[in-house]
Amino acid sequence: MRKCSLNSLNAVFEKLANDSALYMPVDGDKGADYKKWEMGDELSSALNTNRSAKDFFFPQTENLMEFKVSGKEIEVIDTRDEKEDFVVFGVRACDAKSFDILDTVFLSEPCDSYYANRREHATIVTLACTRPSETCFCNVFGIDATKPTGDVTCWKTADDMYFEANNEKGKAFIEKIADLTEECDSKAVEEQQAKTKEILKKLPLADLKTEKFGKDKTAEFFDAPEWRELSTSCLGCGTCTYVCPTCQCYDIKDYDTGHGVIRFRCWDSCMYSEFTKMAHGNNRLSQLERFRQRFMHKLVYYPTNNDGVFGCVGCGRCLAKCPISMNIVKVMKALGGNDGE
Amino acid sequence: MNNRSEVLIPKVGVITDIRIDTPDVKTFRVVTPDGKKAFDHMPGQCAMLSIPAVGEAMFSITSSPTNTEYMEFSIKKCGCVTEWLHQAQVGQQITIRGPYGKPFPVKEVFEGKDLLFVAGGIGLAPLRSVINYCRHYRDKYGKIDIVYGSRSKEDLVDYAEIITEWMEEDGINVHLTIDREQECWDGHVGFVPNYVKELNFDTNKTVIICGPPIMIKFTLEGLMSLGYDKTQVYTTMELRMKCGVGKCGRCNIGSKYVCKDGPVFRCDELELLPSEY
Numbered sequence: 001m002r003k004c005s006l007n008s009l010n011a012v013f014e015k016l017a018n019d020s021a022l023y024m025p026v027d028g029d030k031g032a033d034y035k036k037w038e039m040g041d042e043l044s045s046a047l048n049t050n051r052s053a054k055d056f057f058f059p060q061t062e063n064l065m066e067f068k069v070s071g072k073e074i075e076v077i078d079t080r081d082e083k084e085d086f087v088v089f090g091v092r093a094c095d096a097k098s099f100d101i102l103d104t105v106f107l108s109e110p111c112d113s114y115y116a117n118r119r120e121h122a123t124i125v126t127l128a129c130t131r132p133s134e135t136c137f138c139n140v141f142g143i144d145a146t147k148p149t150g151d152v153t154c155w156k157t158a159d160d161m162y163f164e165a166n167n168e169k170g171k172a173f174i175e176k177i178a179d180l181t182e183e184c185d186s187k188a189v190e191e192q193q194a195k196t197k198e199i200l201k202k203l204p205l206a207d208l209k210t211e212k213f214g215k216d217k218t219a220e221f222f223d224a225p226e227w228r229e230l231s232t233s234c235l236g237c238g239t240c241t242y243v244c245p246t247c248q249c250y251d252i253k254d255y256d257t258g259h260g261v262i263r264f265r266c267w268d269s270c271m272y273s274e275f276t277k278m279a280h281g282n283n284r285l286s287q288l289e290r291f292r293q294r295f296m297h298k299l300v301y302y303p304t305n306n307d308g309v310f311g312c313v314g315c316g317r318c319l320a321k322c323p324i325s326m327n328i329v330k331v332m333k334a335l336g337g338n339d340g341e
Numbered sequence: 342m343n344n345r346s347e348v349l350i351p352k353v354g355v356i357t358d359i360r361i362d363t364p365d366v367k368t369f370r371v372v373t374p375d376g377k378k379a380f381d382h383m384p385g386q387c388a389m390l391s392i393p394a395v396g397e398a399m400f401s402i403t404s405s406p407t408n409t410e411y412m413e414f415s416i417k418k419c420g421c422v423t424e425w426l427h428q429a430q431v432g433q434q435i436t437i438r439g440p441y442g443k444p445f446p447v448k449e450v451f452e453g454k455d456l457l458f459v460a461g462g463i464g465l466a467p468l469r470s471v472i473n474y475c476r477h478y479r480d481k482y483g484k485i486d487i488v489y490g491s492r493s494k495e496d497l498v499d500y501a502e503i504i505t506e507w508m509e510e511d512g513i514n515v516h517l518t519i520d521r522e523q524e525c526w527d528g529h530v531g532f533v534p535n536y537v538k539e540l541n542f543d544t545n546k547t548v549i550i551c552g553p554p555i556m557i558k559f560t561l562e563g564l565m566s567l568g569y570d571k572t573q574v575y576t577t578m579e580l581r582m583k584c585g586v587g588k589c590g591r592c593n594i595g596s597k598y599v600c601k602d603g604p605v606f607r608c609d610e611l612e613l614l615p616s617e618y
Contacts, residue, residue, distance in 0.1 A: 065350050067393035067436075074353050074393060074434040080345070110586050113345040218595050222615045249590030252349070252583045254394045261393035265349075268589070276591060278581045279420025283594075283617050296615075297593065304596035 001189065002174060002181040003160045012161075012180050013037055016087055019176060023056070024089040025049045034088070043090055047133050048315065052245030053095040054102060056088055057118045060242075061266040064114065064252070068260050077260075083117050087173070089125045093148035094138045094315035096126045098245035100149075101313070104306055105248050114265075123173050126150035128189075130196050135316030137205035137329065143313060145200060146193040155189045162189050205314075205329060212336050213299040215308045221300060222292070226334045231291035233324045238269035240327070241294065243317040249275070270294050295331045348586055351391060351436035352379055357411065359431055362498045363491075366463055367427055368403065368415045371437060379437045382406055383444030384470040385577055385605045389585050390414065391422070391436045392429075398422040399582045399600070402440065403466040405473035412437075415466040415498055441585040442604045445471050445549060445575060454547040455483035459560055461533050461552025462491045465498050467577050467604075468551050476510065483512075486542065490518040490533040494526050516540060534559035544568040550576045561608060571609040578604045578611075578618055594618050 004012055016022045017037050025032040025044040032046035034053065068075040099119075106115035126148035129136075138145055147153060151170035155162040163181060165171040174181075200206060213221075241247040251268035254261050268275060270293045276284045284290050302311030312328055319327045358370035371390075373379050382388070382402050391397030398420070404413035418427045426435075445451065456475060460468050475482045487507065491497045497517065508515045518529040518536045529536055533556050544567060550557055557576055564574060580592040580599045587598035595614040597603065611618075 069393055072430070072433045074436060076351060076353060076436060078347075078350055080347065105588050108587075110346070110348045112349075112588060113347040117345070218615055222595075248588070250583070250588075252397060252589070254391075254396065256394040263393070268591075270590060270593075276581050278579070279423065283580060289617060293593070293617075296595075297590075301593065301596045 001162055001164045001184055001186050002178075003162045003184045004177075004181045005160055006156070008180060009043070009161050010039075012177050013041075013043075013089075014039065015177055015180060016089075020084065021086040022089060023086065037089075047129065047131060047136075048092050048094070048317070050243070050317075050321075052098065052243060052315065052317065053088060053091050054098060054245050054248075056086075056122060057099070057115050058102060058106070058248060058250075058267075061264055062114060063262050063264045065263050066260050067254075067263065080113065080117070083121045085121045085123070087123045087125060090127045090154075091124055091148070091150055092127065092129060092315070093143050093145045094136075094313040095245050096124060096148045096150045097138070097141070097143050097313045098315075099124065101246045101302075101306075101309070101311060102248055123152070123169055124150035125152040125154060125173065128153065128155045128193070128196070130156070130192060132196070132200055132203060133316065134204050135319040136200075136203055137208055137314035137316065139200050139203075139206060139314070140208045140210055141310050141312060141314050146196045155192060157188050157192055160184075160188065162186070205316075208329060208332060210310060210332070213332070214303040214310070215300075216304055217300045218296070218304070221296065221335055224335055227288055227292045230326065230331055230334055231288040234271070234287050234291045234326060235324060236271050236273060236287050236290065237323060238271045239321050239323065240318040241269040241271055242267060243321050245313060245315055245317070246298070246311050247294075270297070295328060298328065299332070348438060349584065351389065351397075351438035354379055354390070354435050354437035356429060356431055356433045356435065359429070362415060362500070363496045365418045365427075366415055366496075366498050367418075368413050368499070369426065369429075370411050370413050371435070372411045374434070378409065378412060380440055382412075382440035384447055384474045385445040385467055386440035386442050387585075387600075387604060388412070388414070388437055388439035388441065389582075390426075392425050393436070395425045396422045397436075397583070399441065399579075399585060401467035401470070401577065401604075403469045405470050405477060407474055407477040415463065415469070417463040439585065441600055443602065445577075445605050447471060447474055450575075451475070451547055451549075452481045453483065455543070455545060456485050457542055457546040457548045458485070458487045458489075459533060459537055459548060459550040459552070460487070460489045461556040462496060463498060464550075464552030464556070465489055466551075468549060469499055469502075471549060472507070476507075476513070479512070484546075485513045486516065486540075486546070487513065488516045488518070488533060488537055488540065490520070490531075490536065492520050494519055494523055532556070532559075534563045538563040538567065542567065544573075546573070548574040550574060571612065572607060574608040575605060576608060576611070578606060580618060 022037040026035040032044035066077040106112040129145040298311035354371040360368040583589040587601040592599035
């Protein structure tokens with residue numbers, strides 16, 4: 001394990017930013033969001049960013065290819081370029097886990113080259129949580145907020161930033177900032193972890209139960225009467241899917257620039273009425289069906305296909321952002337995740 | 342970057358022939374610009390066709406894999422992409438990618454069996470691929486019965502091929518029906534599900550069925566009343582798709598993605614899925 005004093009953290013960032021693009025949470029008017037680091041920017045002390053870190057690998061919109069059309073003829077132009085290396089600093093444990101979930105979708109055969117390219121060029125530097133909030137429930141899904149995954153894990157104490165590499169990519173990162181850091185023991189980190197763990201235990205959502213959900217539970221929950229009341233107020237705005245680090249549904253659209261046609265992909269949402277609309281009909285006509293799809297996917301369908309791993313990381317963004325205060329926690333409780341509540 | 346393969350990037354295809362099948366169905370012949378088949382497929386698999394700036398949509402490949410020269414798509418005019426295709430001329434280029442989905446188990450399951458095909462309207466399009474595949478390897482398959490119905494005589498897709506080839510072949514029985522009485526039609530009149538029941542088939546057949554959901558539902562009920570089991574019946578599904586490879590989330594039903602786990606399902610497998618298709 002290595003460390004540097006917080007006073008010299010900017011020197012570390014400067015060194016990193018000289019080598020490759022460096023992104024980290026920076027405070028803005030409406031809270032923290034990832035930003036490309038420039039001299040003068042300070043690492044946010046906020047618990048998490050408004051938008052999740054999925055944007056780095058699965059951006060909200062991205063161009064896939066272009067077409068030149070002349071008369072009856074079409075030329076397909078592969079516009080993909082090899083990405084450059086970049087570092088994402090300060091990723092929380094929940095978002096770090098979301099990458100594993102996105103990987104199962106985009107890196108499974110046939111591999112999505114757009115996602116894979118960004119993923120390969122990124123170094124993920126995670127930052128342990130010290131002040132988890134009342135909307136946090138990552139522990140429910142077996143995530144350790146005091147030791148997030150990623151290529152490198154960092155811990156920020158009152159005076160120092162600690163670094164530990166988790167793989168070869170992480171070792172290369174540590175090597176890069178070796179001059180600015182010193183070898184150290186992990187005592188301060190362990191003390192901090194113990195303190196944070198005490199807070200995690202006392203969080204209001206710490207005892208949310210997941211046992212009832214998971215693999216092959218479709219029949220148990222699909223026709224549950226609770227879906228009606230849960231979905232009644234849903235506006236179908238899709239905010240939950242946009243802020244969700246694991247939602248990955250997308251649309252593919254064409255845009256005629258006047259000089260050619262750009263085919264792009266953009267985030268889509270199973271909460272939207274047109275998501276499944278076909279020329280001859282729509283298989284999910286009501287908001288109840290669409291609402292159910294989103295939560296069944298995270299709690300049952302995804303686990304069925306992925307050895308019981310849930311499609312939620314407990315980041316709590318949907319709890320904070322839903323305009324009608326509906327969220328996965330309420331769904332889990334209503335469907336029997338917490339008996340007696 | 343160009344050394345990474347990417348399924349979302351299509352090939353160029355050329356429409357080399359357009360056949361008018363019914364007032365709203367045309368069959369398009371497609372090859373690559375150098376005159377070859379765009380890719381190999383198995384019966385029941387699909388391809389994504391697109392016209393830049395119009396859209397991309399999934400279609401079943403109606404030609405048999407045994408056709409080594411070109412692919413055919415029988416397409417009903419019902420949305421943006423299909424309307425555009427219907428006004429296209431021979432020589433028009435489009436884009437094509439695929440093949441997508443799990444095919445009908447023509448070797449693993451169908452070989453050696455008597456087959457009963459049941460189709461309604463444009464539902465014949467995916468089955469035509471299987472029928473012509475089985476005709477090509479005729480010795481490997483038993484008796485073939487085909488029940489095909491549509492609204493009217495004019496709405497029967499591939500009518501010429503049915504009359505001149507399928508009906509003429511030994512061991513193939515074609516049973517055509519139309520919904521209402523019509524002049525110059527001395528064949529059967531009535532809905533497909535009822536006709537299937539009337540024909541009272543032996544229950545030893547493997548059934549392959551495609552058509553409007555309501556037709557599939559009632560035909561299945563009819564088959565069950567004849568003594569069939571759902572494990573003998575295969576169908577192919579249609580849902581909105583964008584990627585074709587199980588990532589965009591659109592065709593997700595339960596833990597299945599119709600584009601990659603389907604579109605072909607055995608009816609007892611379908612029953613395990615939530616009823617939202």
